[in-house]
Amino acid sequence: MTSETQATDRTADAEVVRFTSELIRIDTTNHGGGQGWERPAAEYVAARLGEAGLSPRILESAPGRANVVARVRGNDPDAPALLVHGHLDVVPADPELWSAPPFSGEVRDGTVFGRGAVDMKNTDAMLLALVRSWARTGTRPRRDIVLAFTADEEDSAAYGAEWLVREHPSLFSDCAAGVSESGAFTFHARTVSGEPVRLYPVGAGERGSAWLRLTASGTAGHGSKANDDNAVGALAAAVTRIDSHAWPVRLTPVTRAALAGIGDAVGRPVDPDDAGFDPQRDLESVLADFGPAASLVRSTLRNSTNPTVLEAGSKVNVIPSRASALVDGRILPGCAEEFHTTLDELTGDRVEWEYTHRSPALLSPVDSPVFAAMREALLAHDPDAHVVPVCLSGGTDAKQFSELGIPGYGFSPLRLPPSLDYGALFHGVDERVPVDSLTFGVRVLDRFLTTV
Secondary structure, eight states, X not given: OOHHHHXXXXXXXXHHHHHHHHHHHSOOBOOBTTBOOOHXXXXXXXXXXXXXXXXXXXXXXXXXXXXXXXXXXXXXXXXXXXXXXXXXXXXXXXXXGOSSOTXXXXXXXXXXXXXXXXXXXXXXXXXXXXXXXXXXXXXXXXXXXXXXXXXXXXXXXXXXXXXXXXXXXXXXXXXXXXXXXXXXXXXXXXXXXSOEEXXXXXXXXXXXXXXXXXXXXXXXXXXXXXXXXXXXXHHHHHHHHHHHOOOOOOOOHHHHHHHHHHHHHHTOOOOTTSTTOOHHHHHHHHHHHHXXXXXXXXXXXXXXXXXXXXXXXXXXXXXXXXXXXXXXXXXXXXXXXXXXXXXXXXXXTTEEEEEEEEOOOEEOOSSSHHHHHHHHHHHHHOTTOEEEEEEESSOOTHHHHHTTTOOEEEOOOBOOOTXXXXXXXXXXXXXXXXXXXXXXXXXXXXXXXXXX
């Protein structure tokens, strides 16, 4: 390593911490229902990119709902571009529950605190620091990199990625793949013999979102009188059926690869493609042997439906004519028809249901050159680790970009200490990220984006 590169690394190390902290201080809380304001963060990002010699575009879908898109030119004009995207909005935070103000961006004991520290202003900051490092050293990636910093990911993406895909598809027309959040962070597990092992789960699939509204209609009346057409009762019965339904196991190609990869890492080999392997019968014993690593696949083995909101009535002695409920549904790739048919059966004749928001499931190849480059970049900086593909239980903006035919991966590299329960920090209290994790991420992204 030359002295110039060392100096550049030190500059990038300082900048990634500063950018994470400063982005956190910009309150971009997304309250849902169109109530958000990402414009100040978009202007901040555009300014940092402009200082690196890029020409970012701020694209506003509605007042204050701003997105930023920029392109870094690569060395090979014939290579398809790679989309790298991160969102600028964050979920609400109750300061009464935090040990430090959630929008302070405080750096304490080698850790950056604040809402967005892991979801996902940390990755936004890593990208800014890396692009500026390239500008200082004259480094260029092999292929064009399209950077997108989006609004509204924490709600429906209607003002962010969904709007960009609909209104500005040409900006991404040559992108062969995309990478973003929710993957490539250290997951500490143990082998079946009790030895510690580090996994890096890389997102290669996502369950689709299927948010539902259930509505029951009945006969209004006095609460003291007999009523065999009670909307509340009909709704409650349907909600109970949905809540107690046991969705069958459905193994996607990504989850099959995850089971095999985790099994190799923890010393409990499993071949989901073996003719003698019955997921309905054998999977629970496999997951028990996986220990903590089972959590990487457990929530993506099935479709799911979780009732979350009930709405009915206004007075205890008045039977309402209408009752409704909201259900958070998630659909595995290839299981949309099964989901729809099952909901018709579970709701029955008395209850109608509809989608209030839908996004497609995502399934990306794990044998692709992009996945291989992600694996190589991680192992170059943590040689003893194990990189495994996983399907995400929730969703990201990758779903929206997949509508343009862009396969998406979760790749926001961080090396984390065993003491940090990283998964619990997403939307949690005292969200934080170690400084060392940020500098690790910049180096891994540098290797990946310059070689892929």
